[in-house]
Amino acid sequence: MSRSINLAVIPGDGIGQEVVSQGLKVLNAVLPQDVKLETKEYDLGARRWHRTGETLPDAELDALKGHDAILLGAIGDPSVPSGVLERGLLLKLRFAFDHFINLRPSKLFPNTETPLAGRPDIDFVVVREGTEGPYTGNGGSLRTGTEHEVATEVSLNTAFGVERVVRDAFERAAARPRKKLTLVHKNNVLVYAGHLWKNTFDKVAAEYPQVTTDYLHVDAATIFFVTQPERFDVIVTDNLFGDILTDLAAAVSGGIGLAASGNINPTGAFPSMFEPVHGSAPDIAGQGKADPTATILSVALLLRHLGYEVEAVRIEDAVSADLAERDGTARTTDEIGDALAVRVAG
Amino acid sequence: MSRSINLAVIPGDGIGQEVVSQGLKVLNAVLPQDVKLETKEYDLGARRWHRTGETLPDAELDALKGHDAILLGAIGDPSVPSGVLERGLLLKLRFAFDHFINLRPSKLFPNTETPLAGRPDIDFVVVREGTEGPYTGNGGSLRTGTEHEVATEVSLNTAFGVERVVRDAFERAAARPRKKLTLVHKNNVLVYAGHLWKNTFDKVAAEYPQVTTDYLHVDAATIFFVTQPERFDVIVTDNLFGDILTDLAAAVSGGIGLAASGNINPTGAFPSMFEPVHGSAPDIAGQGKADPTATILSVALLLRHLGYEVEAVRIEDAVSADLAERDGTARTTDEIGDALAVRVAG
Ligand SMILES: CC(C)[C@H](C(=O)O)[C@@H](O)C(=O)O
Ligand SMILES: CC(C)[C@H](C(=O)O)[C@@H](O)C(=O)O
Numbered sequence: 001m002s003r004s005i006n007l008a009v010i011p012g013d014g015i016g017q018e019v020v021s022q023g024l025k026v027l028n029a030v031l032p033q034d035v036k037l038e039t040k041e042y043d044l045g046a047r048r049w050h051r052t053g054e055t056l057p058d059a060e061l062d063a064l065k066g067h068d069a070i071l072l073g074a075i076g077d078p079s080v081p082s083g084v085l086e087r088g089l090l091l092k093l094r095f096a097f098d099h100f101i102n103l104r105p106s107k108l109f110p111n112t113e114t115p116l117a118g119r120p121d122i123d124f125v126v127v128r129e130g131t132e133g134p135y136t137g138n139g140g141s142l143r144t145g146t147e148h149e150v151a152t153e154v155s156l157n158t159a160f161g162v163e164r165v166v167r168d169a170f171e172r173a174a175a176r177p178r179k180k181l182t183l184v185h186k187n188n189v190l191v192y193a194g195h196l197w198k199n200t201f202d203k204v205a206a207e208y209p210q211v212t213t214d215y216l217h218v219d220a221a222t223i224f225f226v227t228q229p230e231r232f233d234v235i236v237t238d239n240l241f242g243d244i245l246t247d248l249a250a251a252v253s254g255g256i257g258l259a260a261s262g263n264i265n266p267t268g269a270f271p272s273m274f275e276p277v278h279g280s281a282p283d284i285a286g287q288g289k290a291d292p293t294a295t296i297l298s299v300a301l302l303l304r305h306l307g308y309e310v311e312a313v314r315i316e317d318a319v320s321a322d323l324a325e326r327d328g329t330a331r332t333t334d335e336i337g338d339a340l341a342v343r344v345a346g
Numbered sequence: 347m348s349r350s351i352n353l354a355v356i357p358g359d360g361i362g363q364e365v366v367s368q369g370l371k372v373l374n375a376v377l378p379q380d381v382k383l384e385t386k387e388y389d390l391g392a393r394r395w396h397r398t399g400e401t402l403p404d405a406e407l408d409a410l411k412g413h414d415a416i417l418l419g420a421i422g423d424p425s426v427p428s429g430v431l432e433r434g435l436l437l438k439l440r441f442a443f444d445h446f447i448n449l450r451p452s453k454l455f456p457n458t459e460t461p462l463a464g465r466p467d468i469d470f471v472v473v474r475e476g477t478e479g480p481y482t483g484n485g486g487s488l489r490t491g492t493e494h495e496v497a498t499e500v501s502l503n504t505a506f507g508v509e510r511v512v513r514d515a516f517e518r519a520a521a522r523p524r525k526k527l528t529l530v531h532k533n534n535v536l537v538y539a540g541h542l543w544k545n546t547f548d549k550v551a552a553e554y555p556q557v558t559t560d561y562l563h564v565d566a567a568t569i570f571f572v573t574q575p576e577r578f579d580v581i582v583t584d585n586l587f588g589d590i591l592t593d594l595a596a597a598v599s600g601g602i603g604l605a606a607s608g609n610i611n612p613t614g615a616f617p618s619m620f621e622p623v624h625g626s627a628p629d630i631a632g633q634g635k636a637d638p639t640a641t642i643l644s645v646a647l648l649l650r651h652l653g654y655e656v657e658a659v660r661i662e663d664a665v666s667a668d669l670a671e672r673d674g675t676a677r678t679t680d681e682i683g684d685a686l687a688v689r690v691a692g
Binding site for chain 2 (some may be wrong): 076082083086087091114115116117118134135137139140141143144145146147148149150151152153154155156157158159160163186187188189190191192193194195196198199218219220222223225226227240243244245246247248250251252255256
């Protein structure tokens with residue numbers, strides 16, 4: 001059987017190029033001989049926008065569709081007005097390819113930093129909805145720039161959209177040893193959306209009697225993230241709450257340098273996209289200081305998604321061992337990539 | 347000069363009654379002899395709703411208007427459907443009395459708990475907008491309960507509403523030693539509301555050259571709350587982001603048992619309302635286990651609002667001294683109230 005991966009690579013801005021190079025290095029090292037890896041790089045991001053004014057032309061969007069998956073570095077630069085690349089490129093990809101599962105695991109590896117005293121045992125995954133909520137770009141502004149301006153943002157939530165992500169989260173919870181799923185929302189204030197989420201959650205829960213369920217308001221959830229993060233196993237939540245909670249989750253479990261993510265379309269209708277949760281960090285770009293681990297862990301999620309479970313685990317074990325054996329000496333982006341490539345190949 | 351305070355008291359649900367009693371005890375102890383304190387208790391909350399189906403009848407709303415200020419314990423009970431009391435009572439008061447400043451100070455007192463390693467120096471205040479954003483109840487649901495349901499929540503933001511809270515925050519920042527103000531929003535995704543907030547912030551900033559300003563996306567802000575909370579002085583933000591951030595702030599700075607808040611209408615057109623950030627905690631209600639300190643610190647905010655600055659500081663100093671001299675022995679709600687009443691009188 002001959003196997004192949006046809007990968008699109010979007011290095012993007014800032015440290016994106018550096019971390020993506022290491023991700024590809026480790027991907028090459030971990031793949032079995034018989035798997036043919038083809039990669040095509042797409043020049044999208046701040047430079048492209050400055051050059052041509054384009055964020056994601058249709059031709060490129062079409063071309064991206066033909067790949068098995070996408071590896072993305074980071075998008076965003078202070079020279080571009082806020083929102084232009086986020087909405088025109090990153091979110092456009094997530095929406096165009098219907099990435100309704102935004103998967104963000106958090107694990108506090110040994111010998112890593114956490115601001116929390118006592119190093120709690122953190123090992124949970126946030127299943128963030130990726131195509132609805134306040135992220136749909138459904139808003140507007142009236143009498144813009146005047147003292148009578150009114151600006152709106154509409155959170156859109158559909159039974160279809162909520163049920164598919166809730167089902168996915170139950171499946172993931174059922175497959176984990178602790179089998180626990182927490183819904184996070186704010187249904188005491190956002191009563192319409194909250195009602196839809198909670199009712200859907202309760203309905204699907206009836207099909208998964210083996211999964212223990214729980215509900216938390218988003219404000220209360222942030223408290224538990226810092227006082228009792230070990231209580232979480234799988235969390236399912238809305239697009240915006242998921243955005244906020246996963247940065248906090250990254251902060252308490254080793255820092256944003258280790259947080260991986262997958263923008264997944266489980267139906268396979270479109271390629272899924274894998275990216276570190278961190279941004280483009282322009283302040284340290286080009287200096288070999290960026291930690292590529294989050295990107296390398298995102299490659300593990302990519303492999304798992306494409307069915308290469310053994311290779312995914314090999315990367316995760318390599319990261320775990322690498323972190324455990326660190327002696328505190330600062331390493332360059334390249335050195336970390338090399339060390340992990342050696343481990344996964346070995 | 348004879349002075350008086352005509353106070354409305356809404357004990358509410360769960361531990362509300364217990365903590366409010368201690369708040370009143372300390373208020374009585376701290377007030378100078380010449381100040382006449384009148385209090386009137388309002389029976390609102392879960393019991394009332396079960397009895398009569400009412401959350402906040404017009405007659406009561408009218409009567410409340412006549413007071414100088416309101417002291418509220420906690421609202422909410424598991425026996426009442428989520429949202430009924432929150433929207434029908436608590437938020438109704440905040441909106442009816444135009445409490446556009448939701449003031450939430452965070453300070454890590456000595457000898458208190460924090461989940462953060464290294465006990466960072468936390469002393470900031472969140473100025474949360476209180477009358478707009480996703481809290482306006484502007485949403486709906488179509489084909490409710492069917493597989494075609496669509497539920498919306500609209501965040502409403504006006505130049506008027508944003509500017510008045512931003513101005514208030516600049517005033518507060520200018521009056522503090524560090525003179526630093528951070529705007530928190532998500533203007534790379536919520537571009538319409540984000541644009542209004544950021545533009546208003548920049549415009550008002552020009553009038554306060556002595557205030558250092560900063561902008562953070564809400565997701566990034568949660569990271570700094572746990573890795574570098576000492577960087578914050580005053581934060582101004584939207585209703586929902588403020589809700590989320592202030593629970594996290596409470597968690598890192600001594601716990602929700604110490605977090606005070608004021609729902610303030612600085613124009614004086616309506617009475618302002620002071621309440622602990624914590625909820626009704628029905629699991630420990632009636633057991634004398636609740637910590638009344640958050641309510642007592644809310645009484646300090648109430649006094650400051652009414653012009654009793656000396657008395658406000660006396661309560662805050664008493665809390666600080668009380669916490670510093672704690673020896674770890676568990677104390678009842680009453681004992682804590684007694685100890686603080688003695689200190690402020692002394
Ligand atoms: C850059 C931004 C649009 C994005 C988001 O809000 O989803 C980022 O914060 C993330 O979490 O991937
Ligand atoms: C009870 C709830 C409506 C309220 C809010 O969301 O504002 C609470 O969480 C708070 O922070 O005071």
